[in-house]
Amino acid sequence: MxxxxxxxxxxxxxxxxxxxxxxxxxxxxxxxxxxxxxxxxxxxxxxxxxxxxxxxxxxxxxxxxxxxxxxxxxxxxxxxxxxxxxxxxxxxxxxxxxxxxxxxxxxxxxxxxxxxxxxxxxxxxxxxxxxxxxxxxxxxxxxxxxxxxxxxxxxxxxxxxxxxxxxxxxxxxxxxxxxxxxxxxxxxxxxxxxxxxxxxxxxxxxxxxxxxxxxxKRFTPMDTMQLEVEGRLPDLEDLPLVRYTVDENRLSLSYDSNCVTAAEIVKLVVQQTVIKKMKIRKPELADVIVRLKTNDKAENLSVDHEERE
Amino acid sequence: MKSDTLHMMLVYTKTIMKAWFQYRSNALLSSLTVFLREATGIVVIYFTLLKFGTLGGWNIYEMLFLFSLLFLTYGIMIIFFTGLRDFGKTVRDGGFDRFILRPRGLLFQLIFTNADWFAAVGHGGLGIALFLISAGRVGIQWNAVNILYYLFTVMGGVLIQGAIFLLLAALNIYLLETNSLKELFYWNMRKFAGYPISIFHKAIQVCMIYVVPFAFVNYFPAQYLLRKPDMAQYPQLYLYITPIVGIVMYLAAYGFWKYSLKFYKSSGN
CATH class of the missing domain: 3.40.50.300 (P-loop containing nucleotide triphosphate hydrolases)
Incomplete structure (x- = not known):
């Protein structure tokens, strides 16, 4: 058309x-x-x-x-x-x-x-x-x-x-x-x-x-998973996570959905402990625009910096 | 003419009439304002000539007859060519892009979507009034030939002025703004056209005949009917060719318009 x-x-x-x-x-x-x-x-x-x-x-x-x-x-x-x-x-x-x-x-x-x-x-x-x-x-x-x-x-x-x-x-x-x-x-x-x-x-x-x-998936592949577990904290060393923070029994995980899926993470966690609450945040379309804008700004800053040098 | 084209013309005309005459008292006052504004200049000339008698051999009624042609042709012309007169504004408002996006001729849409009826009534009304005052007092025999000549010559005058507006609209595509050109080549030259051109310097006469040929709108047609002695300095052929000048100018302006459209750039970018 x-x-x-x-x-x-x-x-x-x-x-x-x-x-x-x-x-x-x-x-x-x-x-x-x-x-x-x-x-x-x-x-x-x-x-x-x-x-x-x-x-x-x-x-x-x-x-x-x-x-x-x-x-x-x-x-x-x-x-x-x-x-x-x-x-x-x-x-x-x-x-x-x-x-x-x-x-x-x-x-x-x-x-x-x-x-x-x-x-x-x-x-x-x-x-x-x-x-x-x-x-x-x-x-x-x-x-x-x-x-x-x-x-x-x-x-x-x-x-x-x-x-x-x-x-x-x-x-x-x-x-x-x-x-x-x-x-x-x-x-x-x-x-x-x-x-x-x-x-x-x-x-x-x-x-x-x-x-x-x-x-x-291409521009904002980073998903976030928040878990509240009962019992011991799981060992997630083998997973290719980008970010991993722990606050008492609450875990916050950021991961590239092109490398690892939510199902794979959950599967590993339930093998080791009990999940009380779980929340997954997938990126919105607006995040793509925000990310591109941020990249543009960074590029412009870098160009400015090079020009000054 | 195709019936849908006719229907479109009717719908456009209905819309324009509705818009201009929605508030009747305002429409009447606006038209009267235009009439009085233009008439003021005539009154000044009238009283001046009462004191001096003639201007370049033209008496007061012959002068009024000259003016009547100028106002009448403008009054008719503006019904059809308001869209071209206001073309710059139409482009700036995005209105011309709207026309481009519709499967109809651009000039057709420009001509039929707007008409300055206040100017038409004001100028046209003044033209008719001046004609009624002067036509019976200047010695014209209103026989069939002269009436036909008058009608064709008015049509030619309308086309000449329409061609000037079309040319300026085409130039607007390149220059984006042509108000100063319009002021210089139309409105200023039109001021000279109220008088017999023979009273002006040669350079202005050349301008009035060959550059912005207002002389063919009123001077030469009036000369055909009045036969004043100052016509001796111009070729006699000029008395007869107003309709031809109008058609040739309009066709030339239309060709330039069509060519210029290739260079039109949409607004808003």
Whole structure:
């Protein structure tokens, strides 16, 4: 659905990625990593300095008009709606622009306005809507022409929990019908809930594309296990633990999940003592971003230091 | 014209009318403000000419007729070309990116999504008022030929000014900001266009005929209908070619616009 071959533009540096149809991809990375640039390249708003891009089999910057028919987009800095017009007036205009059949339009408008919760706002001018209300309408506007590809930049910013859930449901449903979605978000929980694949950008470099589990294993493999035991403390010398602290009958273990599993640790412990309580903390997706940021800072500090020398 | 295009034009127009005339008293006052602002300049000239009689051989009513063409063509032009006049703002607001992301012609969307109706009513209303005051007092025979000439020449004047806005919008793609250019090449030149160009220095005349050809918007058309002696210093052909100048300028500006779009860079990066 989207192919980037060694694409460079602004901060993006030789990015290659292939997103198949039907995937919901979360584009993550710290602020300024190049996420919005990636989306703008994919829809043809920007042209690559180097490399090739194919979106839905088309060259986005050259075949814009054709591409737009099957594309739904939402960017923070691009207004979707005419502020002066009512919500329903805006959708009427979209019907005309995308040449949507009247019956299908009526059916879809009814469904989207109902599910995203803007059915009562239909006759209100867009300029009178709150940020959250406007965002709900904008999501509906991005979906009304049943696009095959959705590019969403921070789509749930300003949405309340109900609207977020409705949005997640819609995306999941449309995915089953073949919709491909690429979305950026700083809400890692949202990415976890919604996305089948994750693309990680760090300072313009495409570091990884895969499932959430794979990405966490690769970038933050360190799991933590806290144990409270009854009786003698176990001997864990043979395990490849990274960190091991003891406080009375409580143990805190950090280990690389690529080298040793929680099951292996527990098995060894129960052979020697009784476990009263156990808590395992697996890294969150947000930890990946934090870790990358920390690494970047460390790299920058090291460069500064070398330059001074 | 395809029915969906027509439908889109109707929807856009409905939206614009709703937006501009939502508050009727405000709309009336805004239009009146534009009308009075522009009329003030005319009143000053009127009283000046009452004292001096003529300006370069043009009497007060001939001058008003000259002005009427300028205001009327602007009033019509701005209904279609507000989007181009305000193109810089549209780009900065991200509105142009929205147009790019829709499967419709960019110029079509720019033209039909905005219309400054206050300016249209203010300028157009003043143009009509000046025409009504002057047309019967300048000795024009309003026969079929002259009426047709007048209609075509107004269309040409609209296209000439539209072409200037289109050209400036295209330049905006390279320069990002063209307000100073617009001030210099449109608004300042337009101030000269209220007077017979023959009263100005040769350099300004050349500018008004060949650089920013406002002379074809009102001076030469008025000359065709009035036949003033100062026309002797210009080729007679100029009396007839306003619609052609308009079409050629517009096509040239459109070509430049299409070419310039290749260099457009999205905002926000």
């Amino acid at each position: 989207i192919i980037f071959e060694n694409v460079s533009k602004f901060i993006l540096n030789s990015v290659s990625i292939h997103v198949p149809q039907g995937e919901t991809v979360g584009l993550i990375g710290a602020s300024g990593a190049g996420k919005t640039t990636f989306l703008k390249l994919a829809c043809g708003l920007l042209k690559p300095s180097n490399g090739r891009i194919y979106t839905m089999g088309l060259k986005p910057a050259l075949e814009q008009k054709e591409l737009c028919r099957g594309l739904g987009v939402l960017f923070a800095d691009i207004p979707v709606l005419q502020k002066e017009d009512t919500v329903v007036g805006n959708f009427e205009l979209l019907r005309s622009i995308y040449q949507i059949n009247k019956d299908r339009f009526d059916q879809d408008y009814h469904e989207l306005s109902d599910r995203l919760g803007f059915v009562l706002l239909s006759d209100r001018p867009v300029r009178d809507l709150s940020l959250g209300q406007r965002r709900r309408v904008e999501i509906g506007a991005a979906l009304i022409h049943r696009p095959g590809l959705l590019l969403l930049d921070e789509p749930t910013a300003g949405l309340d929990e109900n609207a977020k859930q409705a949005f997640y449901e819609l995306i999941r449903e449309r995915r089953r019908e073949g919709l491909t979605t690429i979305l950026t978000s700083h809400d890692m929980e949202e990415i976890s809930k919604l996305c089948s694949r994750i693309a990680l950008l760090d300072q313009g470099k495409h570091l990884y594309y895969g499932t959430e589990e794979q990405i966490k």
